[in-house]
Amino acid sequence: MFEKEKVEEIKLERERWEKTTLPNWIRQCPECKSEFRNHSGILIKRVYTPEDIKELDYxxxxxxxxxxxxxxGLHATMYRGRLWxxxxxxxxxxxxxxxxxxxxxxxxxxxxxxxxxxxxxxxxxxxxxxxxxxxxxxxxxxxxxxxxxxxxxxxxxxxxxxxxxxxxxxxxxxxxxxxxxxxxxxxxxxxxxxxxxxxxxxxxxxxxxxxxxxxxxxxxxxxxxxxxxxxxxxxxxxxxxxxxxxxxxxxxxxxxxxxxxxxxxxxxxxxxxxxxxxxxxxxxxxxxxxxxxxxxxxxxxxxxxxxxxxxxxxxxxxxxxxxxxxxxxxxxxxxxxxxxxxxxxxxxxxxxxxxxxxxxxxxxxxxxxxxxxxxxxxxxxxxxxxxxxxxxxxxxxxxxxxxxxxxxxxxxxxxxxxxxxxxxxxxxxxxxxxxxxxxxxxxxxxxxxxxxxxxxxxxEKKRILVGVNEFAIEEEECPIELLRIDPKVEKEQVARLQKLKRERDNRKVKEILEKLHYAAEKEENLMPTIIEAVKAYATLGEITDVLRKVYGEYKELIVI
Amino acid sequence: MQSKRKIRVLIAKPGLDSHDRGAKVVARALRDAGMEVIYTGLRQTPEQIVETALQEDVDVIGLSILSGAHRALFPRIMELLKEKGLTEVMVFAGGIIPDEDVPEMKKLGIKEIFGPGTPTEKIIEFVLQNMPKKA
Structure with a gap:
């Protein structure tokens, strides 16, 4: 992005600055850490200059x-045209x-x-x-x-x-x-x-x-x-x-x-x-x-x-x-x-x-x-x-x-x-x-x-979380109102579901679930059959159970 | 002569929630502190957790839950522990458990509840100090 000679000049100036100006500052006010890294572990420099992006081609x-x-950005005008x-x-x-x-x-x-x-x-x-x-x-x-x-x-x-x-x-x-x-x-x-x-x-x-x-x-x-x-x-x-x-x-x-x-x-x-x-x-x-x-x-x-x-x-x-x-x-x-x-x-x-x-x-x-x-x-x-x-x-x-x-x-x-x-x-x-x-x-x-x-x-306080490992206060009162889910939600939901299971055309549901089983075994694209099944009010659990039978269930690989 | 047995801890994830970052970090910290740690993996029913505790002959159980289902699941786990005669086992819990639920959970016999931001050192210290005395 910059002319070679310019970058060379900046490099010389940086070296001069590091030798003459910087040491006085560091003596008077040492840096807080021996090195600065971001979360990904990338070493962050004290200051960035055109030298650091000299390879960049616009x-x-x-x-x-x-x-x-x-x-x-993806759009020519980005947020000037439309906000996110x-x-x-x-x-x-x-x-x-x-x-x-x-x-x-x-x-x-x-x-x-x-x-x-x-x-x-x-x-x-x-x-x-x-x-x-x-x-x-x-x-x-x-x-x-x-x-x-x-x-x-x-x-x-x-x-x-x-x-x-x-x-x-x-x-x-x-x-x-x-x-x-x-x-x-x-x-x-x-x-x-x-x-x-x-x-x-x-x-x-x-x-x-x-x-x-x-x-x-x-x-x-x-x-x-x-x-x-x-x-x-x-x-x-x-x-x-x-x-x-x-x-x-x-x-x-x-x-x-x-x-x-x-x-x-x-x-x-x-x-x-x-x-x-x-x-x-x-x-x-x-x-x-x-x-x-x-x-x-x-x-x-x-x-x-x-x-x-x-x-x-x-x-x-x-x-x-x-x-x-x-x-x-x-x-x-x-x-x-x-x-x-x-x-x-x-x-x-x-x-x-x-x-x-x-x-x-x-x-x-x-x-x-x-x-x-x-x-x-x-x-x-x-x-x-x-x-x-x-x-x-x-x-x-x-x-x-x-x-x-x-x-x-x-x-x-x-x-x-x-x-x-x-x-x-x-x-x-x-x-x-x-x-x-x-x-x-x-x-x-x-x-x-x-x-x-x-x-x-x-x-180890190498990473400061404000209010947690630094600037904490003792015996905090919980100042905010909490949203709680009423246990009656579960009862109502279960009742509604069971009513549905009684009242829908259960023969039709059974037929479609069998068709789904067959389609899954044949490795067809299952979307059309699943659309048919949900329209007959087959439930999420019933459809998933068919697929569990065909595909099996995942056993977690435990890595601590 | 009796050789000193390592403290055996079961870290368990009851319920359907899959937030296992905390459980795994605690499991690793307890292991690094010299304990024998068994981690159940996700989505364990109360029955499975208590069965594992019995099979593995653990001294301590740490329950982690972030879904809000603790009010339904913790009482069941504590009840099953009693049924199986595991009353000596010390139980603690962590995750997202609102302060106002803590007294109720402690009444069930859960020794301590650790909220977000708890240093693992505090948990290690707690386990060491509250280890049940084996007969």
Whole structure:
């Protein structure tokens, strides 16, 4: 980016500065640490100069926004044209409860829905299953059948909103239910917009809500990708997720590398179905965490975009620039929130959200300050949404595209993140790909080690957490109101489900479930049959049970 | 002569939630402190946890839960421990358990509840000080 002679001159000046000016300063005011590192372990220099980005080629490595390699952003005008989607993850209690929260969020200026399901739903159990005891509607909304999804979206026109669903193993089932509600509302399938998380690979080493073994899990993910490529042109069939990898303890660098590798695996599995890369790659979407180290996060987002573009172009020979787009949703980091002095979490969330915006995200969820204590209350959710709105409307950071582009530090860090992520990708290739790496416990061990290291650093006060290991206060009163789920939610939900099971056409349900069993054994794409099954009000648990019989259940590989 | 037996700890994840970062960090810290640690893995029913405690002859059980289902699951675990005669086993818990639930949980016989941000050293010290005396 700079002329050789200029860089040489700067180098000489730096050496002079280090010899003559710097020592006096350090003598009078020694640096706080012998070395400074970010969460990923990258050594941070005292000061960055053009020397650090002398290899950077503007057109090759940065380019213009909306053009390859997309480092500066996917859209030519970014937030000057359209703000990111403010999408708040919500769901608790019954479908009625969550329907109310959805309508509230839409009325407060939210622009997209995002559904949190309870654990039984996520694990493919109906609300009346013994494993569901005490969990119904507690961490998300309880969904057992199409009937619940009809209530969930009651009065919400599906052609006017986009909906994200955080669901993985049962993603084909929930998507089928959404399609069924759309059909009932008379919305053409081509107009249904939204996202199913449907990223089963990361379940095995990050979120760990696995139902089936790795291979059938990837098969189900691919079924949805293939079906959407053919029938739901506006749906994002998968949200390839680094968020959970990070929350499980990975560093920013591991999050970046492992997420992109999962993306590679899904591209490969879909190509094996005979689709062309440009038929589906433009609908792949990504989901990252935003943590506390501000510049590390910004560099991560920028590096992710550039690296994905290069992988799609060079590894998979995509031709359509849209296939090289990494569209991302970002969520501020839940594991950085503290139960101690919870109002401080508003500040953490603000810094994290700002990093996501400066990193060029398409969509953002901001956590509520009370989430280390309970599910967020309405007031806490409002503050979280307002945080985004203040960044969007008051801070001025939206006035220009990629404001940090060209920063010596940010560009050097972006490059280093990209290079180190490539080393990981090479390593996973050598291990035989994502499934092989899971079976060998590679990701699990990497993440467990990072999580443990982080905890040690906190305990040794190498890492300061305000209000936790420094600036703590004794005998804290819990100042905030907690949201509790009434145990009667479980009773009502179970009663509604059992009534449905009595009143539906049970012969038809049985026939369709047998048909599904057959289709699963034949390795057909299961989407059409599952849509048929949910429309006959076969339940989530019944459908999952059929698949459990055919695919078996995953036995956790325990890595401490 | 009696050789000194290592403290045996079962770290268990009842319920459906999959947040195992805390459980694993605690398991590793207790192991590094010289204890014998058995980790159940995710999604264990109360019956499975108590059965493992019995089979593994543990002195201590640490329960980790972040889903909010502790109010349904902890009473069941404590009841089963009594049924199986494991009343000597010391039980502690961690995760997201609201302060106002703590007295009720302690009444069940759970010795201590550790919230988010607890240093592992505090947990190690607690286990050492509250080790049940084996007959």
């Amino acid at each position: 057109m090759r490595d940065l380019g213009f926004p909306s053009e390859y390699p997309f480092t500066r 989607t403010m999408r708040m993850f919500a769901g608790y209690g019954t479908a009625e409860d969550t329907n109310k929260r959805f309508k509230y969020l839409l009325s407060e200026g939210e622009t997209g829905l995002s559904t949190a399901f309870d654990y039984p739903t996520i694990m493919g159990y109906d609300s009346d299953h013994p494993m569901a005891r005490g969990e119904v509607g507690v961490c998300g909304v309880a969904i057992s059948s199409l009937q619940d999804v009809e209530v969930l979206f009651n009065g919400i026109p599906l052609d006017k909103v986009t909906t994200s669903m955080t669901i993985n193993g049962p993603a084909p089932i929930l998507l089928s239910m959404y399609i069924a509600v759309g059909d009932k509302q008379g919305v053409p399938r081509g107009k249904l917009g939204g996202t199913t998380q449907n990223d089963n690979l990361k379940e095995f080493f990050a979120q760990k809500l696995c139902i089936f073994p790795p291979k059938p899990s990837v098969k189900l993910t691919t079924d949805v990708i293939e079906y959407c490529a053919k029938h739901l042109p506006k749906w994002n069939p998968v949200s390839i997720s680094g968020y959970h990898i990070r929350e499980a303890g990975a560093t920013a660098l591991q999050e970046l590398a492992f997420t992109l590798y999962d993306g590679i695996a899904y591209v490969e599995s879909t190509l094996e179905r005979g689709l062309k890369v440009d038929d589906f790659a433009h609908r792949l979407s990504f989901f990252f965490a935003s943590h506390n180290d501000f510049f590390e996060e910004i560099a991560k987002f920028r590096a992710a975009r550039r690296l994905w573009a290069r992988i799609m172009k060079e590894r998979f020979h995509a031709k359509n620039p849209r296939s090289m787009w990494m569209r991302m949703h970002v969520q501020t980091s839940g594991c950085t929130l503290t139960a101690q002095q919870p109002l401080n979490n508003i500040v953490r969330t603000t810094i994290q959200a700002l990093a996501a915006v400066l990193g060029g995200t398409q969509s953002l969820h901001t956590n509520s300050f009370d989430e280390a204590l309970c599910l967020p209350t309405q007031e806490a959710v409002r503050v979280a949404l307002r945080t985004q709105q203040i960044i969007a409307y008051e801070s001025g950071v939206t006035n220009t595209v990629d404001p940090l582009g060209g920063s010596y530090y940010v560009e050097a860090l972006t490059k280093e993140m990209e290079e180190k992520a490539m080393e990981y990708i090479q390593k996973i290739d050598d291990l035989g790909g994502a499934v092989a790496a899971i079976e060998k416990g590679f990701f699990q061990k990497e993440i467990a080690d990072s999580a443990y290291r982080y905890q040690r650093e906190v305990e």
